[in-house]
Amino acid sequence: MTYKKGITPYLYFIPVIAFLIMFLGYPLIETFRLAFTHPTEPLGNFLRVTRTGEMWKALRYTLMISAIVVPAQLVFALALALFINMRFKGYLFLLYIISIPLALSDVSAALMSYSIFSPSGYVNKILMNLGMADSPIYFFGRGFETRAFWVIVITEIWRATPLVFVILLAGLQSVNKEYLEAADIFGFSRWTKLRKIILPILKPAILSALLIRTLFAFQIFGVAWLLTGRDIPILAGEAYYWQSIRYNSNVAASYGLVIALISIIISWIYLIVLRSREVEGARA
Amino acid sequence: MAEVKIEGVKKYFGDVKALNGIDLTIEDGKFVVLLGPSGCGKTTLLRCMSGLEKLTEGKIFFGEKDVSNHAPKSRNVSMVFQSYAVWPHMKVYDNIAYPMKIKKFDKQEIKKRVMDTAKLLGISELVDRYPVQLSGGQRQRVAVARAIVLEPAVLMMDEPLSNLDALLRVLMRSELKKLQERLGTTTVYVTHDQVEAMTMGDLIAVMKDGVIQQYGKPEDIYHKPSNKFIAGFIGSPQMNFIDVEVKKNDSMHLLAPGIDVECTPEMSEKITRGGFSKLIMGIRPENIHHVADKNAIPIKGTVYFSERLGAETIVHLKAGDMRIISRIAGDEVFEEDTPMNMYVPPSKIHLFDPESEESILD
């Protein structure tokens, strides 16, 4: 490490910072401007979609999907990570299989789901062949919103669990084996070991996985849009609809702003939690 | 090859004063050890000499040339790093040859020099291997070969032996020293290990808090430490430090529980001149004997504990509240809790000012 004073080290950051100001900072400000630009009243763009209830509906669905998907992913990923960390014969092979969805886009995940749940999809084929259904069961379209909702939820869980899994596994691997051996010597049960040793050490990894997943859950777009269009409205989908189909950037920006504000609030809560943990650490 | 002259060098890291005014002259061809505890600034000083760190203040000369603002590559120095820094993506041959390749040496010349240097270090058979295929000791030889192949003006070594196991360390100590004597290259060697410093250095610069505390021959550093820090840092077990009171009757005495030292005329004079009423007396464990000797000063106490190491015995003597450690040759048995007298030759006593901790005798 070389100690640098003066301006030299900062020069190395000029391209990055300039770019990010231009392509993140400016768009964020512009989003504010667009959202509050309305011919008659500043909140007009919001009122237009709140009066009809559209925005509340999209917000409600987005929240509901996040509230189910994120905890489910966490539990599922933790179980997977604990299982893989047993290092049984052939665990590496399974590790690679689990990591495949990490490379898949929401678009292909949605289409995979569609191949399973479409009217001619595998679920219907199997049910009809087994004689458990006479005609196809519809999962998508008007009147089938509840089913569509659960297909979205399952798809999201399938697609994004591996992301949580790799974070937790990395955290789990950093647990000093001697802690667990000490626990064995003192006769801790498996459950106690998990609760009293593994989970507390894993807490930072869990928190960061939670943050990332919650942030992305509120940006859900491809899966919901491709499978249901606006039948299950979500925030990003509404933004896309208003921008690309209604050509109204102002309303679209209002939706964008809601997503941005939610992200900021979540990051802020996360920072507070992190800081209070540091204070705890300082006291102990 | 060159003389190195360091004048008023300061190096600040923000508010941290890593080097706080260093003056040092290293004669051409000398092996100088920078010795001190971690954080004393010894590595920073070395990096300033190499050009890897820029000076905050001061000047560095190699011979007549002021190199203070030169980049490392134009200083004609070389270094053996603590981690060896043998480039992992190059074979041993290429590692040694690379400094010459950069300087566009003739191919034949490079080959001859690489092979000669490899032979000198006993790694001729390893030149076709990659560093991962080498042991730590072999890797270190490669690092040394790379450092000396171009006959640098100054050879620098940053704790080169600290990653070797104890046995190899002893061996490499003498080898590096012999190599340097043969090459005659001005060498600066950084270590926190006093044994390395004592055995290898022509001169030792003891550092603490970014300042050179004492610069001199190893025997002078050992026998005449200029302050309490150096006295305590050099020698193992550490020198005993005893708080004594100065009493003057007909002659001058230094008193502590179990100890009554009658001052030599030289001591008396120094104490009188300094007007001290209290002092810190330092006695090295190896200078405390259990056999009475004429003129020797007795220390009265009881045996607290003894460690029998075979070749020597370390005796912890309890005198008042103090614990005095003595190192006695041979395997001897001392009963715990029995009264015992130890003896110190007056010439082996060091005295330090309790305020400044400077030695008042040397």
Added chain:
Amino acid sequence: MIKKALTLLIAILIAFWFLTPIVLIVLSSLTPSAEYYDPHRILPRSLTLNHLRSLFVTLGGWRATLNSIQVAGISIGISFLFGLPAAYALTRFVFRGKNSIRLAILLTRSFPVLIIGIPLLTLYMRIGISDTLLGVALAHTSMVLPFVVLISSSIIGGISVEYEEAGMIFGLSRFASFMRITMPLVLPGLAASAIFAFIMSWNEVFVAAILTVGNRTLPAHILNAAMTAPDYFKFAAGTIMAVPAMIFIFFTRKYLMSLWGISLK
């Protein structure tokens, strides 16, 4: 013995859960349409490449694929050009405010990048790069660049600085030493993260769909075409989206695991 069998059973169930949708979409994309719409036929009797071919040739899939590759290429290029100096400074220099800069870059990763699509569209219209691949690439760069800075700084930081300093001592400038000593050592790691960056751009659909009309990237093209296309084209599209990503993951899996901090030993 029972424990072993149970472990194997669970492992098979997990593999089944993660692999089934992938296998099924590939199978669907190869199933002749008559057999797909036949409710009594679960597995097809024959396979066909027709859907994939027509998606590529007549439905513009090939062009969209090339567009996607270009967009990803440009954003990776810019990200490394701009990101490497910053990553280098983060690992090799000590200076005031370093942690704040690192934290700021980290925080941009929690920024919902999709919202920049809408304002950028108006900007692009003004400066005349609306509906261009460059425009999409620049937008994707704001997502890829912070990732590249953080991941590169951890890769460069994994290589002892003493290698580079040795280069400087033995006759190289700081830049030459980085290029000739450190670069060969970090190249595999940087390549793996470039591949991951490629997948980030390849998979991004929202911004790409908003910013383009004529020059669509593959996912943006699918998003628009899928609504109206027959089912088997959707499956063909899902397959060509998934296959390259899976191949990349397969070839870089070991590096990716180490990027994520998972040890395989």
